[in-house]
Amino acid sequence: MVRPAKHIENVRYAIRNVVAEANRLEAQGRRILFLNIGDPLKFDFQTPPHLIEAVHRAMRDGHNGYAPSAGIPAAREAIARECTRIGIPGVAPSDVVVTSGASEALELALTALLEPGDSVLLPCPGYPLYSALMAKLSARGVPYTLDEEHGWTLDLEEIDALCTPSTRALLLCNPNNPTGAVLDRKVLEGLLELARRRGLVILSDEIYDKLLYDKAHTPTASLATDVPIITFNGLSKAYVACGWRMGWLVFCNSHLMPELKSAVMRLADARLCAPAPQQYAIQPALEGPQEHIPEMMKRMRSRRDLMVRRINATPGLSVVEPAAAFYAMVRLQLPGVTDDEQFVLSLLRETGVLFVHGSGFGQKAGTQHFRVVFLPPEDILTMAFDRLEAFVRERYLTGTHLKA
Structure with a gap:
């Protein structure tokens, strides 16, 4: 056996x-x-018709081979411009990696960041992929509680108490799956202050950032230029293209993590690339009809x-x-x-x-x-x-x- x-x-x-x-x-x-x-x-x-047409055109025009490991230039440039539009400063196309869904983006970042035995603070409840990646990497996911009695917000004092010398990062899912909660700006500011003091990387999964009812969403990386933040997003949810597996990660404040960025780029090289034709839908998605x-x-x-x-x-x-x-x-x-x-x-x-x-x-x-x-x-x-x-x-x- x-x-x-x-x-x-x-x-x-x-x-x-x-x-x-x-x-x-x-x-x-x-x-x-x-x-x-x-x-x-x-x-x-x-899926919006103009995105389907963009992928169809890319296939027709022969963009069916391997793409650059970090993504085609037009996609990376569009994502960087989107960051500027939503208030995240200083993002260059070179800070963007296009991936096979936001799931691969998370895996690349965590693989590059963690040694066996390192720990990451994870939301509880949280998306099951997060804990699965911890197991795969022989790292430790430490759950922090989302408070149902107060709209599924988080407790900064609890998170601070959970930090140990092995804690490398804190992962946010905001807006949240599975609760549908959106964190207040004040809570995010408190979390960034904690990360600053504790020397943590913030991993901010924002795949639902456009699917809002009444409450506004504040991008985590729009609130600090002195904390290393990696933001994750993609086309699956707001652009109704789950099966295309088109996601990305963005190194926000990349000057604070050049070695980590380099490590992710090496991992991206090793797996060749995300699907090529679908990358041609990223710019039309972000900059076309909404x-x-x-x-x-x-x-x-x-x-x-x-x-x-x-x-x-x-x-x-x-x-x-x-x-x-x-x-x-x-x-x-x-x-x-x-x-x-x-x-x-x-x-x-x-x-x-x-x-x-x-x-x-x-x-x-x-x-x-x-x-x-x-x-x-x-x-x-x-x-x-x-x-x-x-x-x-x-x-x-x-x-x-x-x-x-």
């Missing part, structure tokens, strides 16, 4: 793991309502409001209204529910509604959650929430005195 490396034992990806059971049920003829994955293209959203975003958010706002209304009206469930993106973490406070993964699987088997268990993202000890993706059209959401409410009432609330 060939044994895999021990450090891979802790790699889990809850979002896809629960799909195996859904697929088994679907193969038996069950209809599954998928509220588990953040891919707008699974529903009634489409009308699809407000149109998308108008539909998403209505779906968000429906989700919040239905969840908060269901006994034993509650949710903090998301300020961005298309996710929410639903709190479970039902008699006998001590394992949210089993709750999600039972719900799936009985009703065909698929969520992702909160424990797959991390959560405060003693709490139970599930993540809902509210991308589907309102008739699908209504059907899913009808089934969820009936399941909760029939299984957990018979004979109890929870709210009616």
Whole structure:
């Protein structure tokens, strides 16, 4: 028997793991309502036509070979200009690396930064990729709590107390997946002061920065010129092109980390390049028509409001209204529910509604959650929430005195 490396034992990806059971049920003829994955293209959203045309033209014009390791010049230049537009100073095209999705960007940065045994402060709850990368790199992910009672913000005192000599970086997901929260500017300023004092690199995942409802988003790197910050973004979410795997990282205040930048560039060279034709969509995306975003958010706002209304009206469930993106973490406070993964699987088997268990993202000890993706059209959401409410009432609330 060939044994895999021990450090891979802790790699889990809850979002896809629960799909195996859904697929088994679907193969038996069950209809599954998928509220588990953040891919707008699974529903009634489409990639903007001018981006498809840009990729088509690139293929037609013969741009089908390897691209430069760090990305084609037009893409890197457009990303640098976008940074200037949103208030991040001093970014040059040479500070940009185009990657196979923001996931690869994170992996390149963390691989270049961390030695085995180093630690990174990670949001809890947080996107499962972060902890998976820690396991892959034999590094340690140290969770810091996002406070549900205060809109999923973070506690600067807790983060400061978690820092040790092995702490190299703090990772932010802002706007956040899985909660949909957006951090206030004052909180970010406090975090930057902590990073300054502790000598930390800030890794700022901002892939949802354009998918906002009412609250403004402040780019982390717009607030400091004396802290090393790497920002991550891409075309997957706001530009509805998940399958193209087009992301990037930006070294903000790159003068503070020339050796780290050089290390990432060497890693980028070693893996050759991100997909070439899709890179020709980056400049049209960032600098072309943007009308699809407000149109998308108008539909998403209505779906968000429906989700919040239905969840908060269901006994034993509650949710903090998301300020961005298309996710929410639903709190479970039902008699006998001590394992949210089993709750999600039972719900799936009985009703065909698929969520992702909160424990797959991390959560405060003693709490139970599930993540809902509210991308589907309102008739699908209504059907899913009808089934969820009936399941909760029939299984957990018979004979109890929870709210009616």
